[in-house]
Structures are given as structure tokens and as C-alpha cells.
Amino acid sequence: MAKKVLIIEDYPATVEMIIAYLEPQGYAVDFAFDGQSGLDKMAASKPDVVLLDIMMPGMSGLEVCKKMKADPKLAKIPIIVVSAKVTSDDIKAGLSAGADEYLVKPFDMKQLTDTIKKRA
Amino acid sequence: MSKLGFKLTLQTRFVIFVSMTFILIISAISYYYIVTEIQHYKEVYHDKGIILARTLAANSEYGVLILNRDILLSLVQNTIKEKDVVYAILENADGKVLSSAGMSGNIPLPASYAEKRPISQSKDPEPAISSRDLGGKIGLVYDIAFPIITNVAGSGIAEEEMLGLMGGKGTAAKATLKTIGMARIGISLIGMNAAITAAMRATLLISFASIIVGIFFSLLLFSMISGPLNYLLEGTNKLASGDLAYRVKYTRDDEIGALARSFNDMAKKLFDARKEITEYSTDLEKKVEQRARELQESETRFSSVLDQATETIIVHDSDGRIIEANQEAFRELGYTMDELLKLSIADIDPEAITSGKGELWGKVLSGERFTFESRHKRKDGTFYPVEISLGRIVLGNKTQVIAMVRDITDRKKSEEETRKHLEETKKLYEDLKSIDKMKTEFLSVISHELRTPLTPIIGYITMFISETFGHLDPKYIQKAEIIKKESEHLHGLIESLLDVSRLERGVPMQPNKEPLSILTLLEELKEVMKPQFDSRKMTLEIKLQDGFPAIMADVNKIRRLITNLLGNALKYVPAGGGIIIKGTYDETKVRIEMIDNGIGIENANLKKIFDKFFQVDGTYTRAAGGVGLGLAIAREIVTSHGGKIWAESDGLGAGSRFIFTLPIA
Numbered sequence: 001m002a003k004k005v006l007i008i009e010d011y012p013a014t015v016e017m018i019i020a021y022l023e024p025q026g027y028a029v030d031f032a033f034d035g036q037s038g039l040d041k042m043a044a045s046k047p048d049v050v051l052l053d054i055m056m057p058g059m060s061g062l063e064v065c066k067k068m069k070a071d072p073k074l075a076k077i078p079i080i081v082v083s084a085k086v087t088s089d090d091i092k093a094g095l096s097a098g099a100d101e102y103l104v105k106p107f108d109m110k111q112l113t114d115t116i117k118k119r120a
Numbered sequence: 121m122s123k124l125g126f127k128l129t130l131q132t133r134f135v136i137f138v139s140m141t142f143i144l145i146i147s148a149i150s151y152y153y154i155v156t157e158i159q160h161y162k163e164v165y166h167d168k169g170i171i172l173a174r175t176l177a178a179n180s181e182y183g184v185l186i187l188n189r190d191i192l193l194s195l196v197q198n199t200i201k202e203k204d205v206v207y208a209i210l211e212n213a214d215g216k217v218l219s220s221a222g223m224s225g226n227i228p229l230p231a232s233y234a235e236k237r238p239i240s241q242s243k244d245p246e247p248a249i250s251s252r253d254l255g256g257k258i259g260l261v262y263d264i265a266f267p268i269i270t271n272v273a274g275s276g277i278a279e280e281e282m283l284g285l286m287g288g289k290g291t292a293a294k295a296t297l298k299t300i301g302m303a304r305i306g307i308s309l310i311g312m313n314a315a316i317t318a319a320m321r322a323t324l325l326i327s328f329a330s331i332i333v334g335i336f337f338s339l340l341l342f343s344m345i346s347g348p349l350n351y352l353l354e355g356t357n358k359l360a361s362g363d364l365a366y367r368v369k370y371t372r373d374d375e376i377g378a379l380a381r382s383f384n385d386m387a388k389k390l391f392d393a394r395k396e397i398t399e400y401s402t403d404l405e406k407k408v409e410q411r412a413r414e415l416q417e418s419e420t421r422f423s424s425v426l427d428q429a430t431e432t433i434i435v436h437d438s439d440g441r442i443i444e445a446n447q448e449a450f451r452e453l454g455y456t457m458d459e460l461l462k463l464s465i466a467d468i469d470p471e472a473i474t475s476g477k478g479e480l481w482g483k484v485l486s487g488e489r490f491t492f493e494s495r496h497k498r499k500d501g502t503f504y505p506v507e508i509s510l511g512r513i514v515l516g517n518k519t520q521v522i523a524m525v526r527d528i529t530d531r532k533k534s535e536e537e538t539r540k541h542l543e544e545t546k547k548l549y550e551d552l553k554s555i556d557k558m559k560t561e562f563l564s565v566i567s568h569e570l571r572t573p574l575t576p577i578i579g580y581i582t583m584f585i586s587e588t589f590g591h592l593d594p595k596y597i598q599k600a601e602i603i604k605k606e607s608e609h610l611h612g613l614i615e616s617l618l619d620v621s622r623l624e625r626g627v628p629m630q631p632n633k634e635p636l637s638i639l640t641l642l643e644e645l646k647e648v649m650k651p652q653f654d655s656r657k658m659t660l661e662i663k664l665q666d667g668f669p670a671i672m673a674d675v676n677k678i679r680r681l682i683t684n685l686l687g688n689a690l691k692y693v694p695a696g697g698g699i700i701i702k703g704t705y706d707e708t709k710v711r712i713e714m715i716d717n718g719i720g721i722e723n724a725n726l727k728k729i730f731d732k733f734f735q736v737d738g739t740y741t742r743a744a745g746g747v748g749l750g751l752a753i754a755r756e757i758v759t760s761h762g763g764k765i766w767a768e769s770d771g772l773g774a775g776s777r778f779i780f781t782l783p784i785a
């Protein structure tokens with residue numbers, strides 16, 4: 001059974017690129033363009049891993065992290081933050097909000113698959 | 121008193137005293153002698169007269185009894201032959217002159233004699249003596265009358281009756297004495313007078329001689345004393361006239377000699393004392409002169425200093441009255457000197473009193489110093505701002521206050537301008553700071569915004585190259601690789617922007633230290649960068665000292681550091697060049713030296729190259745690329761680890777050396 005990956009990212013080209021990259025590798029990839037719909041989708045589909053952007057309109061990635069950790073049904077889903085927020089403060093903030101991994105954009109494609117494999 | 125006067129006076133007195141003493145003594149002796157002599161002569165004449173009278177009376181008894189005038193005459197004539205006898209008279213009992221020689225007749229008997237006419241029958245009758253002045257050549261005469269007595273044996277009744285009357289009743293005398301006449305002689309005292317005169321003459325002569333001798337001896341005596349005294353006198357005069365070196369040359373061992381020695385001692389002491397006084401006085405005069413000159417100079421200097429001063433200087437007495445002021449004070453305040461010297465501190469600085477600064481006065485008088493700002497009032501009533509320094513001067517028991525007053529009109533104006541300027545600068549600074557903050561935020565946003573599109577670009581190009589979407593003609597893949605390489609370059613620039621943003625915010629880098637092997641890191645980087653070196657035909661040599669230690673450092677930061685330095689070298693070292701990395705260490709730190717044979721660095725730029733955005737020629741060099749952040753970031757990394765980084769170069773074309781140290785622990 002294919003691993004389910006949920007991408008929550010407001011930049012469509014990136015979403016499309018990741019789907020294009022992961023689907024050939026056998027991942028079942030779903031996506032959401034904002035935090036709230038991301039939460040809704042993951043509640044419905046129970047993904048194996050979430051790729052989460054931080055800077056998004058409306059709910060930020062950090063809030064999504066916190067809400068997931070606050071929700072027992074979502075708390076155990078691994079979170080890989082993929083963000084253009086790259087300072088050490090940003091990384092600390094992400095990890096302390098509940099993220100399991102933190103990849104900075106632009107990321108190395110191999111590194112992405114390695115991380116997903118590690119967490120999913 | 122002159123020398124002569126002194127001498128004469130003392131000598132004269134001495135002589136007079138001695139002479140007078142002589143005269144007195146000799147006069148007394150002469151007087152006694154003459155008086156005694158007169159007495160003696162008187163007695164001699166007296167006795168002589170009595171003897172003569174008695175002799176005459178005795179001799180003439182017979183002649184009177186018989187009344188023989190011739191006998192009587194010869195008797196009297198013989199009598200007056202005796203020296204000094206001036207007359208001789210024989211009278212009968214009735215007083216009738218029987219005979220006389222010399223002066224006679226005219227000489228009356230003394231009345232007393234007639235009454236006392238001796239009628240007794242005494243065998244030794246008393247003569248009746250009287251003296252009388254006969255004047256002329258005879259002068260004083262002793263008249264001596266002696267009775268002529270005869271022995272009558274029992275004859276006549278009358279004679280018996282007479283005896284009864286005279287001798288008392290019942291006494292029957294065997295012989296009866298009867299006065300039958302009177303013998304009288306006169307003895308002149310002229311002889312005596314001549315003798316006395318001669319004696320007196322001799323006495324006077326002796327007296328005179330004695331006086332002469334006395335004067336002579338007194339002079340001699342005086343000169344015996346005054347001679348030596350003259351030595352002393354001369355010495356005294358010399359001394360008095362100032363010749364303190366003079367010594368009395370009198371060496372005899374007598375009282376005067378002792379006096380002379382005392383005198384010489386005294387003169388010596390005087391001489392020494394005078395010498396000392398003279399020296400002291402000379403010294404003192406010099407000192408006084410010197411002091412006076414210094415005082416004059418000091419005063420001149422003081423007033424010159426006062427007048428040269430560009431500040432107003434005013435001296436007040438302890439009550440605040442103005443007692444001295446310099447030229448600047450007159451100029452500033454607009455008063456003349458006379459006017460100013462009648463004023464008090466309240467007249468020129470009314471606010472000093474009313475504003476509570478008056479309390480300062482007491483403190484200043486007790487020695488504190490104060491500097492404060494106030495306003496001074498000119499003669500025309502206008503005020504100007506001043507800065508006043510008050511200090512105390514103590515002159516004996518007087519205390520004065522010296523006020524240094526600076527006109528701070530210009531300073532006030534300048535302060536106001538400075539304040540305005542500062543405000544403007546502050547505002548500008550705030551503006552700049554806010555612009556700078558905006559810039560930093562902008563950089564941060566740019567970094568984020570550029571990464572976002574770069575992500576799918578790099579993602580897709582990576583997939584192209586790995587032919588994720590199917591087989592591609594190698595020439596596309598080749599171009600795709602170029603796109604990827606340029607995208608990575610773009611990525612690097614974006615990373616730099618972020619570093620800039622962080623540096624701009626002044627956030628210190630916080631290295632995450634863990635054990636790091638520099639050698640491993642260098643070799644890894646050499647491998648990673650091998651394509652870049654190869655493409656430029658450049659070599660990279662690593663020479664680390666044996667036993668190079670592991671250090672505690674942030675792996676990622678150190679990797680960036682070395683990457684930056686190597687990237688820099690790649691830019692500035694011409695193709696075919698080489699880079700050597702040397703590593704040494706000591707107990708506390710490691711030292712890494714990166715030596716290239718590139719274009720080198722001008723001495724003036726050795727430090728500047730570590731500044732942000734510094735480009736050697738100030739312009740963006742396409743060939744070198746980069747935005748001038750590599751070395752700034754490198755420095756940041758090294759310093760955040762507690763190390764140092766610097767560059768060395770022998771100049772353009774001479775290559776360069778980048779050296780950094782890192783602590784081991």
C-alpha cells in the first residue's frame with residue numbers, strides 16, 4: 001500500500017513539482033493550499049507524513065503543527081517542514097512547535113526522499 | 121667734647137683741687153703759727169717789761185728815798201737803753217715825776233692804776249699793766265708800773281696808823297713796807313710786729329713755694345695717670361670714629377694695663393660683632409633688594425597676566441566689594457575703573473544673590489571652589505551669559521574672592537546650535553535606523569521570496585537531469601545542468617543575503633560546537649570542490665602538522681568559512697594557480713593558513729576586505745562575481761568561535777595569505 005503524503009503549501013509550482021517528483025516513486029500524494037484545509041484533509045485521509053510550509057496566508061505552518069499536536073488523532077503524524085524560513089530561530093520555532101524535520105528551500109531532492117523515507 | 125677740652129678740664133680741676141688743698145693746709149698752719157708767735161712775743165715783751173720795771177723800781181729805792189735826782193736820771197737813762205723801751209719814768213708816791221727818760225710827762229697813768237695804787241707792804245707787789253696806743257712810730261705800747269717799796273722799821277705814828285689800816289688789828293709787824301714811788305716803763309711792740317711780719321713773710325713765701333711744688337707734683341701725678349689714659353683715650357676715639365681694628369698698645373701690668381686689655385677685648389668683640397653685623401646687613405640688604413625686585417616683577421607679572429587674560433577677572437573682598445579688576449572686566453561690563461571699584465558683586469551679578477547662588481559665597485570664603493553659570497549686568501543694563509569660577513585668596517587675615525568670568529554668549533549660541541544639530545542628527549539617525557531596519561526586513565523577505573520560486577526550479581531541473589520525465593537528449597541534459605548550476609549559484613547568493621540580513625540585525629552567530637576534525641572537513645571539501653578546481657586547472661594542497669587536534673566548533677559554520685575562503689581564492693587566482701592550506705597548532709589553538717599565488721591585495725585594503733559588501737575596485741566585477749560578503753561572513757564565523765582572521769599580502773601580483781585561528785576547546 002502506497003504511503004500517503006499530504007503537502008500543505010501555498011505555492012502551487014512547488015506543490016506540483018513535489019507531486020511530480022514523489023508520485024513516480026509510488027507515493028500517494030494529496031495537497032492543500034492553506035493550513036485549515038490541510039487539517040481537514042489529514043483528518044479525513046490520515047496521511048503517513050505531512051510536508052508543511054510555514055509562510056502561508058491565514059493559518060501559518062507553526063499553527064498547523066500546534067493544532068496537530070493538540071489533536072490526539074493527528075498528533076502522531078510525522079511533520080516535515082519545508083520552508084523558505086531558514087534562520088536558526090525559524091528552525092527552532094518549527095521544531096518546538098512539533099515538527100519532526102525541517103528542510104529549507106530550495107532543498108536537495110534526494111534529501112527530500114531520504115527524509116520522507118525516514119519518517120513515513 | 122673735644123679731646124683738648126676734656127684733658128684741660130680734668131687736669132685743671134685736678135691742679136686746682138691739689139693747690140687749694142695745699143693753700144688751705146698751709147694757711148691753717150701759718151695762721152696757727154702766727155697766732156702762737158704773736159702770743160709768744162706778747163708774753164716775752166710782757167715779761168721783759170715787768171723785769172725791767174721791777175729792776176728799775178728796786179734800783180731806784182735809794183735814789184727816791186734820798187731824792188737824788190742824778191741817780192734817778194741815770195737809772196732811767198740806762199733803762200731806756202734797753203731794746204724796745206720807749207720811756208722810763210720814776211714818780212714819787214704822790215705821782216709826781218721825779219725823773220724820766222724818753223717820752224715822759226705827757227703820758228697819763230691809767231685810771232685803774234691810780235685806784236689800785238699798791239699800798240701794801242708786800243715784798244712781791246703786783247705790777248699794774250695797761251696797754252695804750254701812742255700812734256706814730258711807736259704804736260702799741262705796754263705801760264708797766266711797778267711800785268718802789270722800802271722797808272721802814274717802827275718809825276712814826278703816821279706810818280703805824282697806816283699799817284693798822286692796811287694789815288689788820290692786833291698784828292704787830294716786825295718790819296713795815298712802804299710804797300715810796302712808782303717806776304714806770306713803756307715797751308713798744310714794734311719789734312714784735314716786725315718779727316711777726318718777717319715770720320708772716322717767710323710763711324707766705326713757704327706757702328707760695330709749697331703751692332708751686334704742689335702744682336708741679338699734681339701735674340706730675342696727673343700725667344702719671346693721664347698718660348696711660350691717653351692711650352685708652354686715643355683707642356676710644358679711634359673706636360668712636362669707626363676704626364674697630366685699632367688696639368691699645370699699653371702693655372704694662374698695672375691697672376691701666378688691665379683696662380687696656382679689657383679695652384682690646386672689647387674692641388675685638390666689637391670688631392667681630394660689627395663684622396658680623398656688616399656681613400649680615402650686607403646679606404640682608406641684598407636679600408631685601410632681591411625680594412623687592414621679585415615682588416616688583418611678581419606684581420608686574422600679576423597685573424600683566426590679569427590684563428593679558430581673555431577672561432574677565434575680578435577680585436572681591438569678603439563682603440563682595442570689587443577691589444581689583446582687569447582690562448577685560450572694564451571692556452565687558454562697560455564701566456571705568458573708578459566706577460567699577462565702587463561696585464559690589466550684586467551690582468554686576470544681581471542673579472547670583474537672588475537665585476540662591478548667594479549661599480555659595482560663604483562656602484567660597486571657607487575654601488571651596490565653584491563654577492557655575494549666571495548672567496552679568498553691564499553698565500547699560502543689558503545682560504549677557506557668563507560662566508563664573510569662584511576661588512578664595514587668603515592674604516594674612518584677609519580673605520578675598522577671585523572671580524574668573526567667561527563670556528559664554530557664543531558658547532550658549534553654539535550650544536543651542538549644537539543641540540539643534542544633535543536633534544536633527546538624532547532624527548536623521550532614527551530615520552536611517554528605520555530605513556536600515558526596513559532594508560534588513562526587505563533582505564529577509566527577499567531571501568524568502570526568492571527561495572520560494574527557486575525551489576520548483578531546482579526541483580524540476582534536478583528531475584530533468586535525472587530523466588524523471590523520460591529520456592532526454594544529452595544536449596538538453598547538458599543545458600539543464602547549466603541551469604541547475606546557475607540556480608545553485610543563485611541559491612548561494614540568496615544564502616548570502618540572509619547572512620547579510622542577520623549581520624545587519626547584529627544578531628551574534630551562535631555556533632553549535634561539537635568535536636570537529638579539520639583534516640576530514642578539508643578533504644571532504646577538496647573532493648566536493650574538485651570539479652571547480654579541475655575546470656580552472658588549479659591545485660589544492662593540504663599540509664597539516666602531524667597530530668593535528670580535533671577542535672570544538674560548529675561543523676556547518678566552519679564548512680562555510682572554508683568554502684568562502686576557497687571560493688574567494690577561486691575567484692582571484694588565475695587559471696593554473698595553486699592554493700596551499702597549512703595547518704599548525706599549539707596548546708590552545710589551531711592556525712590555518714591559506715596561501716595562494718593570485719592577484720594579491722593592496723596593503724591599504726588588507727583590513728577593508730573583511731568589510732561587508734567590500735569590493736576591491738568598488739564595483740561589481742562580473743568575472744569575480746559575488747556581492748562582497750564572503751569574507752565578512754568568514755570573519756563573523758571566526759570571531760563567533762573566539763578566533764581571529766586576517767589577510768597578508770606583499771602587494772598586488774604577489775599572492776595573498778588568509779590566516780585564521782580557532783581555539784581548540
